Amino acid sequence: MLTLDNMRLRKTQKILRQVNRLTNVMSKMSDVELKQQTNLLKQQLNSGKKLDDILPQAFATIREADKRVLGKFPYDVQVLGGIVLHQGNIAEMKTGEGKTLTATLPIYLNALTGEGVMLITTNSYLAIRDAHELGKVYEWLGLSVAVGVNENPNYNYTVTEKQEIYRADILYTTNDAIGFDYLQENLVASQDKQFLRTFNYAILDEVDAILLDSAQTPLIISGSPRVQSNLFHIADQFVLTLSESTDYALDDEKKHVWLTDQGIEQAKRFFEKPNLFSTDNYLLIRHIELALQAKELFKSNHDYVIDKDEIKLLDVKNGRIMAGTKLQSGLHQAIEAKEHLNITQQTRAMASITYQNLFRMFKKLAGMTGTGKTNEEEFIETYNMTVIVIPTHRPMIRKDLPDKIYVNLPEKLYASMSLVKTCYQKQQPVLLATGSVEISEIYSQMLLREGIPHNVLNARNIAKEAAIIAEAGQLGAVTVATAMAGRGTDIKLGEGVSELGGLAVIGTERMTSKRIDLQLAGRAGRQGDPGFSQFFVSLEDDIIIKRGSERIHRYYKKFAEQFNVEKPHELTQHRFKTSVNKAQFSEESQGRVARLNALEFDESMRIQRTLVYEERNKLLRMNRTLEKELLSAAHREIDNFLRQNKQLTSNSLKRYILDNINYNFKQSDSILDPDNFHDVASQLLKMVEEELQRKREVMASTTQTINFQRVCVLKAIDVGWIEQVDNLQQLRLVVTDRRYSQKNPLYEYQKETIISYQKMCKQVDKLVLKNIMLSTIKREKNGELTVSFP
Numbered sequence: 001m002l003t004l005d006n007m008r009l010r011k012t013q014k015i016l017r018q019v020n021r022l023t024n025v026m027s028k029m030s031d032v033e034l035k036q037q038t039n040l041l042k043q044q045l046n047s048g049k050k051l052d053d054i055l056p057q058a059f060a061t062i063r064e065a066d067k068r069v070l071g072k073f074p075y076d077v078q079v080l081g082g083i084v085l086h087q088g089n090i091a092e093m094k095t096g097e098g099k100t101l102t103a104t105l106p107i108y109l110n111a112l113t114g115e116g117v118m119l120i121t122t123n124s125y126l127a128i129r130d131a132h133e134l135g136k137v138y139e140w141l142g143l144s145v146a147v148g149v150n151e152n153p154n155y156n157y158t159v160t161e162k163q164e165i166y167r168a169d170i171l172y173t174t175n176d177a178i179g180f181d182y183l184q185e186n187l188v189a190s191q192d193k194q195f196l197r198t199f200n201y202a203i204l205d206e207v208d209a210i211l212l213d214s215a216q217t218p219l220i221i222s223g224s225p226r227v228q229s230n231l232f233h234i235a236d237q238f239v240l241t242l243s244e245s246t247d248y249a250l251d252d253e254k255k256h257v258w259l260t261d262q263g264i265e266q267a268k269r270f271f272e273k274p275n276l277f278s279t280d281n282y283l284l285i286r287h288i289e290l291a292l293q294a295k296e297l298f299k300s301n302h303d304y305v306i307d308k309d310e311i312k313l314l315d316v317k318n319g320r321i322m323a324g325t326k327l328q329s330g331l332h333q334a335i336e337a338k339e340h341l342n343i344t345q346q347t348r349a350m351a352s353i354t355y356q357n358l359f360r361m362f363k364k365l366a367g368m369t370g371t372g373k374t375n376e377e378e379f380i381e382t383y384n385m386t387v388i389v390i391p392t393h394r395p396m397i398r399k400d401l402p403d404k405i406y407v408n409l410p411e412k413l414y415a416s417m418s419l420v421k422t423c424y425q426k427q428q429p430v431l432l433a434t435g436s437v438e439i440s441e442i443y444s445q446m447l448l449r450e451g452i453p454h455n456v457l458n459a460r461n462i463a464k465e466a467a468i469i470a471e472a473g474q475l476g477a478v479t480v481a482t483a484m485a486g487r488g489t490d491i492k493l494g495e496g497v498s499e500l501g502g503l504a505v506i507g508t509e510r511m512t513s514k515r516i517d518l519q520l521a522g523r524a525g526r527q528g529d530p531g532f533s534q535f536f537v538s539l540e541d542d543i544i545i546k547r548g549s550e551r552i553h554r555y556y557k558k559f560a561e562q563f564n565v566e567k568p569h570e571l572t573q574h575r576f577k578t579s580v581n582k583a584q585f586s587e588e589s590q591g592r593v594a595r596l597n598a599l600e601f602d603e604s605m606r607i608q609r610t611l612v613y614e615e616r617n618k619l620l621r622m623n624r625t626l627e628k629e630l631l632s633a634a635h636r637e638i639d640n641f642l643r644q645n646k647q648l649t650s651n652s653l654k655r656y657i658l659d660n661i662n663y664n665f666k667q668s669d670s671i672l673d674p675d676n677f678h679d680v681a682s683q684l685l686k687m688v689e690e691e692l693q694r695k696r697e698v699m700a701s702t703t704q705t706i707n708f709q710r711v712c713v714l715k716a717i718d719v720g721w722i723e724q725v726d727n728l729q730q731l732r733l734v735v736t737d738r739r740y741s742q743k744n745p746l747y748e749y750q751k752e753t754i755i756s757y758q759k760m761c762k763q764v765d766k767l768v769l770k771n772i773m774l775s776t777i778k779r780e781k782n783g784e785l786t787v788s789f790p
Helices: 004-021 023-027 031-046 051-070 076-086 104-111 124-140 159-167 175-185 207-213 232-240 261-271 279-297 331-338 355-359 373-383 409-425 437-450 462-470 514-521 542-547 550-559 574-621 627-644 650-660 674-698 702-741 745-774
Strands: 090-092 117-121 145-147 170-174 201-205 219-225 248-250 257-259 304-307 310-313 347-353 364-369 387-389 404-406 430-434 455-457 478-482 503-507 531-538 776-779 785-788
Touching (some): 004 023, 004 076, 004 387, 023 051, 031 051, 051 076, 051 104, 051 124, 076 104, 076 364, 104 117, 104 124, 104 201, 117 124, 117 175, 124 145, 124 462, 145 159, 170 175, 175 219, 175 347, 201 207, 207 355, 207 364, 207 373, 232 261, 232 279, 232 331, 248 279, 257 261, 257 279, 310 331, 347 574, 355 373, 355 574, 373 387, 373 514, 373 574, 404 574, 409 437, 409 503, 409 531, 430 437, 437 455, 437 478, 455 462, 462 478, 514 531, 514 574, 574 702, 574 745, 627 674, 627 702, 627 745, 650 674, 674 702, 674 745, 674 776, 702 745, 702 785
Parallel strands (some): 090 387, 117 170, 117 201, 145 170, 430 503, 455 478, 503 531
Antiparallel strands (some): 219 347, 248 257, 304 310, 776 785
8 A cells, every 4th residue: 555655755765776876876875075065065056956966966975974084874765754854844853763864975075055054952961062073074075064052051142152153054053042042133233233134044953852842831031120029928828828728720631720709718818808709909819829939839859959059950851950031921930939039030031933933934844764655644734844754774673561550659660670570680671751751750769779880861961971871782681761861862782682572661650741752662672672662650650640430440449459569460441442542642732732833822922023023124234224114103102192192291201201311401491381282292392302412413424323223223122022922921821810710812912013013113202202212322532422222
């Protein structure tokens, strides 16, 4: 039967044959002749040929260069993977099939255009490692290579360094580095501080981790401190007096918490606020909600750790401390209050973007993963990338055994430990894969008690973790690892391990998606190696508690206390396996809905962000005076003021002029005479024109005038946009709760964002007027001009 995947592969196999025909030609070339291929291929592109036309020659060139420089000649299946990546799709290649080498083929081909190619990985260790290892071959062929991240996470790049990095033909970087660079690029005040070029072509390594697992969390640059609230500690003291059973409730998934009617009465008494839900008490209500969330939804050593009196967030999937990351909208400060720490300054969100919208900006996007097929529909819908399964170089002989299911956690722990001991006794290496840091530490304690030496990988040290995971296939090795730990590093079998059955992957629970289970299983059976995977499940696992059927929950309650860890009772009936599969499918579906939700919510911000960033870039590139734009903004602002003050008085006009136009305004000025109010707009505009003229005369050159006027507008846009980004972050949290009053949160959000954007535009006009009129220009003794803005 000819499947869609086979049809796709047939097309790529035709191209593979063209590449293979050139193998002998390239192998007979001298080093000098092979290096010259780069210029010859560039000339063909300049003469009108397309990348597809030169693909066979380019792939054959880099393939031979890989052999000479790295000592590795890409297999046919790696060439197939390279073709898929060049075509802007996702190549699913099993663990150990050499994805890193595969990427050299499309990277070289696409770098010949001179428009830039990026290989984007999930962590800085992998980016630095691959750039150093593979950079040799690109440089040998005459292309420039750069790394966008530093081994020192606190290293601050200069603008010049960033410009050099992004000018390189080939850039190895991480998803968060490129995201924050994009946001920072659009906060600069002059064109010479910009460093990015148009996003051209990117290959995402571990594409599912970036585009699926990280898709719900937007990247946010914070700054611009808020006025600090003093309500955090008192709200925390109040929630400590409450009882979950009567005063507040949690939803089934423990993602939302709210006061019950009895809790509301308690709050009225505690805060002496009989009318608790009046507009005046909005901040108090918000802080009570934050304190409840901090108490019930965030657990120490699970969601965060306390390090040197600081709250540091943990990635629950891998236990990694998320450096430089804080919860938004006061939640971080609520947790600090809960832990009796000093309350840190709340900051505004200055810029924000989701990974979905960031990567959809590339002209062409491709990805590599060991497991993408299960999410192909989402990749097509969101990114227009199909997933093509590349055949393995050698047949896969790994055995994936059916799940073993138990009623409760103790039975599952001891049953899985029994298998670990069996493997260890015959020196077969074991990778014990857990879903959380907590469970990995429980297994570590059990192994210590059994006297079994082992390594624990919680993804806290990426470089060390890669070295340990690489050794996990040696005789007698036992490695406990969270699901994501060591991803991107091969586990090679030690001498004599194949004869023992290869690597044993023991999964201690079903993960949040089938895709992650497949990733774990794929650690064994690399390049035709033997091995097996075995998952252990209990009815107490998170995924079953959250997504299991009522029938399963009833069964658990009935038999939860009837267990014997010496003889764990396995549940072999088909209904239990079906229930586990359904629970996992339900969790996957929920994850997909959450990602779609994040994308839909970000759509309003994406449109607004595009408009604002385009306006900023237009201003940065403008090389003429901006009088026309400045007067238009002033005119709109003055009109808006007069519309809002139809019953204009001398006092209100005087206040407006002092606040926005002239600090030194005189009471005797004729504009304040009510008889002249019919002509207020033109009189105010005349004051603006005169001030622009005066400042033009102070400037030494047209260039200085242009720069001053540009900064007047840029500062106004930036202040308005920072306020808007922060508003939208807050708004998203607020509208989520509206679903409890039968309203559609997305519709409510989109409606509010339009109103908020219109307010921002008016605020920008007002700030432009203030920047023109109230700024002061001073000439220093050395002749330099300094400008102070209000």
